[in-house]
Amino acid sequence: MKHGGFKAVCLALSVCMTVASVYAAEEKAVNLESRILENFDGSSGYVWKVTASKFATKTDKETFPKLAYIKTWPAAAHGYNREGKDIKSLGVWGRFDRKGYNWIDIYPVAKDDKDENPAEIPIPGRVQLLDMWVWGANFNYYMEAYIRDYKGIVHILNMGDLNFEGWKNLRINIPSNIPQEKRTLPKRQGLTLVKFRIWTRPVERVDDFQIYINQIKVLTDTFETPFDGDELADPARVQELWSAGSNAKN
Numbered sequence: 001m002k003h004g005g006f007k008a009v010c011l012a013l014s015v016c017m018t019v020a021s022v023y024a025a026e027e028k029a030v031n032l033e034s035r036i037l038e039n040f041d042g043s044s045g046y047v048w049k050v051t052a053s054k055f056a057t058k059t060d061k062e063t064f065p066k067l068a069y070i071k072t073w074p075a076a077a078h079g080y081n082r083e084g085k086d087i088k089s090l091g092v093w094g095r096f097d098r099k100g101y102n103w104i105d106i107y108p109v110a111k112d113d114k115d116e117n118p119a120e121i122p123i124p125g126r127v128q129l130l131d132m133w134v135w136g137a138n139f140n141y142y143m144e145a146y147i148r149d150y151k152g153i154v155h156i157l158n159m160g161d162l163n164f165e166g167w168k169n170l171r172i173n174i175p176s177n178i179p180q181e182k183r184t185l186p187k188r189q190g191l192t193l194v195k196f197r198i199w200t201r202p203v204e205r206v207d208d209f210q211i212y213i214n215q216i217k218v219l220t221d222t223f224e225t226p227f228d229g230d231e232l233a234d235p236a237r238v239q240e241l242w243s244a245g246s247n248a249k250n
Contacts, residue, residue: 031223032128037121037193038108038216040069040090046108046119048090053103057095064095065104073214074133074167089135089214092198096206106213107195120148120192125220126180127191131171135212136162140204143170144197149179150189162198162211185233188224 038044050067057064070091078087096102110119130145143159155178159170174191181187196213200206224230231237 029223029225030221032219033125033222034217034219035124036215036217037123040088040214041086042069042088044121045111046121047111049107049109049116049118050092051105051107052094052096055096055098055100055102056104057097064093066093067091067106068093070212072135072212074135074169076167076169077133077215087214089133089212092211092213094198094206094209094211096200099204099206100200100202102200102206104198105195106198108193118195120194123147123191123193123218123220125190125218125222126188127174127218127220129171129173129219130157130159130216131169131218132159132216133167133214134159134162134170135167135210135214136164137209137211138163138165139209140201141209141211142199142201144199145172146194146197147174147178148192148194150182150191151179154194159196167212167214186235187233 038046038048040048048067050065052065068091069088071087072089072091073085073087078085090106092104092106094104107118108121109116113119130147134143139162141162143162145157145159146154147157148154155175157172157174159172178191179189180191181189193216198211232241
């Protein structure tokens with residue numbers, strides 16, 4: 001091999017080793033956990049409400065959409081045996097006067113909020129996957145999830161079509177372009193779940209339908225790299241320390 005060729009090979013090997021070391025240094029530890037955001041069993045700090053677009057049916061006797069906590073669940077998640085179980089699902093009963101792109105919003109409200117203002121459910125960690133069970137009656141509808149990032153931007157995720165029969169597990173990966181951290185401390189900036197929206201398509205009947213939702217959960221990375229003074233990057237701990245601290249005199 002010529003001397004120039006040997007130098008070229010050495011240079012190429014050196015570049016490869018440098019790139020490999022950079023990638024190794026950037027590799028991050030993760031701790032993936034499945035976390036339930038809502039079971040609809042009354043154990044969370046939220047209750048759920050519904051609202052709908054303008055053609056939702058209203059009469060002297062009934063107003064749609066209706067919402068209720070129903071004792072039913074997907075057997076694939078909780079089994080067939082009903083004895084001793086108090087598992088519930090969120091039931092939505094919809095009806096519209098006209099076909100079209102009608103919608104129903106399903107949103108959380110804090111239990112202690114007498115004014116029933118819409119709330120948002122904090123999602124722990126750096127979420128990778130949103131997962132839920134939905135019961136459909138084969139109507140040509142679809143569902144969206146709305147999540148908000150730390151900059152206040154709401155992102156709409158298509159959970160999928162509802163034209164299936166019975167219970168189905170709907171899940172969606174959280175796109176990497178939705179920011180969940182920033183450069184400065186504290187780096188991790190969690191997302192919040194704003195609401196779900198059910199859309200009807202113009203070709204489908206809308207005069208009477210029910211949809212049920214069970215167990216909203218996420219797959220999320222809860223790992224935080226420890227460092228000296230990491231407690232000062234925890235907003236809750238910072239609040240506690242400053243509340244206990246004394247004011248310095250100027």
